[in-house]
Amino acid sequence: MTTTANLVVEPSTESHRRSPIPTGSMIMTRFMELRKRRGLMIAILAVNIGVPTIFLAVRLIAHAVAPHTYGPAGGSSIYDALITGIIYIFGFIVAATLGCTAGAIDLTEGMFRHLVVTGRSRLAIYFARIPAGLMIIVPVVAAGVIIVSTVCVAAAPSKLNYDGINNVPVGLSRQGFVTWADQHYREAACDLNFNFKGPPSGNVVQCGGPRGNSGPQVIKLAPGGGISSSPATKAEMVAQATKSANQDYRDYSTQFLKPSLKLIIKTGLWVELWAIIGFLIGLGLSSLIGQRTVPVVLLIVYEIILTPLFSHVAISHLIPAQRGMVGLAMANIEPNGLPAVFGGQGGGGGPGGGGLPHALTESTLLAWIVISAWIVIWTGLGAWRMATRDA
């Protein structure tokens, strides 16, 4: 039997191993491990970059081939659709999937045990996953937003198509918009949306018949309930155009040919924040549960079903819980100028938002508190479980 010299490693020289702060090489190797997951990377790239790029490429080609049939590829409406319809919602899901993978895969693939046996702090092993995951998700989301923004600005239409009316000038004042409507009284009376806000009363111009044949009709509603109709006069159509323009001005004023730089920056940060939240919730939840599939399913249900549902319905007994939902908090800090995510009528339900409100609004401060709490709680729960679980 051979006798060896005793180990001469002093605890003080190795004390950094107890630190919960991961080293750069721990972060980089974790980044490598996640980056090499081909299927996951394809999904992340496809959702954030692939789908918007293909969609815009098809529109660019179609417009180039048949410009009169297919409108310009870019513009504000396309920007809104791609940002709120694709990158925001599905970007969250793939970010959450990445988080769930980062949180659980060491356990399920048996590497956690190897890592714990190195003597390195379990918290450091856990926290290394956060910058590693963010190094993937943040640039990919940024690339998606940049591609969408670039095309939507560069290939924006030169005239606004508003409520089906082509060549509406943009950026008019309320008076300017009413004046334009009066000058184009026939189109404005027939095409601008008009909300009666209650039972119709007075004279209403209706354009049901093919214009040019029977022409616009004016429906006359008698106080006793009787209805009669006759061809609308110019004065009646101008009056209707004025009413509609006044009512639609708030919506019209949010319309742009292309997104502004300010909106692009705000939108980019907002979408990035949502992806980061998705990643961190996924990381914490999967670390807590110790597996990947169930957390992924739970977060998809949360994003696709629960958040839209509770964004549109205020249930009196559940209002405090609804206010605590991070999806709702995010909707309340949505940048002005975007349509409400999850199919609402206007961007940003809360005080910071520019559109019509969601069913449940909350202050910007409360929204930020909710967002911060979700990040801290889920990250903390994941860290606690990783530090205490059997390996």
Next chain:
Amino acid sequence: MSVIAVDENPIAENRQSDWAVETHGLTKRFGNSVAVDGVDLRVPRGCAFGYLGPNGAGKTTLIRVLLGLTHADAGTMSLLGYEVPRHRDTALARVGAIVDEPRFHGHLTGRQNLQILAAAREPAARQRIDSSLERVGMTGRANDRVSKYSMGMRQRLGVAACLLGDPQLLILDEPMNGLDPGGMHDMREMIQSFVAEGRTVVLSSHLLDEVERTCDAVAIVDRGHIIRQGPIAELLSGGDVAVTIECSTPETARQLLATSNLGEHVDVGADGLTVSLAAGSDRSLVAEINRVLVEGDVSVYRLELNQASLESWFLEVTKRLGETE
């Protein structure tokens, strides 16, 4: 869970300890079941130490407790003289271990898996990746994905992972599992080379023959208890010894040996004589038997000393324990 306060710890923090592993009253329960029951274990430094026991005896659980993969319910322990879990990080800096079957990220190459593990160790560990791979004969397959590795290759990669920390203590849980005879031979040689370098190797196994060939000392564990521990030669010296004799006239030989009182019991069988000797009998007794037979005009064709193997000794000990209970 009862936690032992640091001040009550009977193991003094002794860097000069002769023991690579030392436990006192170590206990681990899973509900009502006691997997490790008051284990007092001492593994000397610089040897290959076998931790033997049947399946379910608590071998892996003890290893998991030692490495901090799960918490002990009671007792104290130290690795390389460092009290754990108090100085777990320092102790594990020079410990390499495979627990259960070695599993890695299948989508990464062997080298990339080692890079992840090296990053969790000190910076010098990264410099040891190539030499570790070379040591276990995996250089040629280091850039292949682990998902394409055989069980034996994963075992080798597991050993390479252990070597990243230049360990003074290696704890290998069933390292022969899944290996073909050639692989077992290579693993055995590797373990012996580690010991020759002054490292301590704790080998948990239920393959008694392999442990006997590889290890200097053993501890036998059954149902969470350590039954015996010590150097193999010492433990076996207490076992039965027999001499098989092939000769010209077995009956004459039996009578000669019976009158000389050299053996405890003499049997005549088809293969010749079998003489049972007292436990701990000296080899000189074999020469004495030969002399008596030759002087009695018996021609001796073959004379073979059959010492108890670790396997027979283990079965004997566990059988006795079972009868006692």
